[in-house]
Amino acid sequence: MGKPQFLRDFWYGLSSRQRFWIRRVYYFPVDFIDKLSGKTNKYVPSRGQIYTGSPANANQYIKQGVLHLEHLKRHIDLQPNDSVLDIGSGVGRSAIALSTYLNSKGSYDGFDVVKQGVDWCNKGLGKDFLNFNFKYVPIFNDLYNTSELKATEFEFPYKEASFSKVFSVSLFTHMQIDEIQHYFHEIYRVLKSDGQCFSTFFFYDETDEVQISTQKDFNFPYKKEDYRLMNETVKSGNIAIHKTKIIQMLEQANLELVEIIDGFWKGQNADNSKTEYQDIMVFKKT
Secondary structure: OOOOHHHHHHHHOOOHHHHHHHHHHHHHHHHHHHHHHOOOOOOOOOHHHOOOOOOOOHHHHHHHHHHHHHHHHHHOOOOOOOEEEEEOOOOOHHHHHHHOOOOOOOEEEEEEOOHHHHHHHHHOHHHHOOOEEEEEOOEOEOOOEOOOEOHHHOOOOOOOOOEEEEEEOOOHHHOOHHHHHHHHHHHHHHEEEEEEEEEEEOEEOOOOHHHHHHOOOOOOOEEOOOEEEOOOOOOOOOEEEEHHHHHHHHHHOOEEEEEEEOOOOOHHHOOOOOOOOOEEEEEEEO
C-alpha cells in the first residue's frame, strides 16, 4: 500500500515467479522463528507464502479474515446456511473465518489463478471441511499468472444460479475494464435470484482525481478513459475506476447497485475511522 514509487516500479518489473521467490526469501528468517516458537496455525500460510495483501503473522491473518466476515454479515447479510462463492480466494484469508461461521447446510467455493494458494487451501481447509472447495483456474494475469487463457474468455466453473452470495476482496483492483465487465456477467449467471455480491475496488470521481494521481506513495498517475492505472506496463498492478463507469458496467450486466462505501485509501480526504482500506461496492441480482 505504501511503497515508494521507485520500489513499486521495480516490483512490477519482475516476473510473477520472481516476486513469489523474493517474498519467500525475504520473510524466511521471521517465518523460521515463528515455526520454532510455535506461533503458527495449520490454516495460515507463512508470510513468504502470502502473495495477496500484507504479509502477517497467524493472529493478524486470522483477524483480517474475521474483518472480511464481519463485512459480509453487515453488508450482504451473510447467513450460516448460504452458498458462497469467493472469487480470488487467495491463500484462504477469508475462508478461514467462514469455516467457523458456515454450517453444514452452507457451502463455500473459491477459485484463484495462483496454484500454490489453491493447493495450500485444499491441503488444510478443503481437507477438514467437506463443504469447502477450492479450484485453480489458469487465467492470464500480468501480476500473478502467465497462462494463456484470457479472463474475458473464462467461464466460472459453476452452474447457473448456484450461489446465494458472491464476494471478492482486492480482486477487481487487479483486473482490466473488459475483464471486470465479463466477470460481472458471470456473477449474474451464477447468482441466484435476489443474490448479493460484496466486492472491493479503488473508486474515484472528479472531486478526488487530482489527489489520487499525485498523492505520495499510493497514486494512479496514468489516466485512461474512465479509469487510472498505477503502472502502465503491468496493467494488473492496480486500477482505479470512475464511479460513473462502474455503475454503467453493472447496468450492462443487469446487476443493481446497492451501495458504495468509501475506504480510507485516498488519504487526507478520507475518514480514517473506516474499517476498510479499499472502497466497498455492494450489488445484487434482481
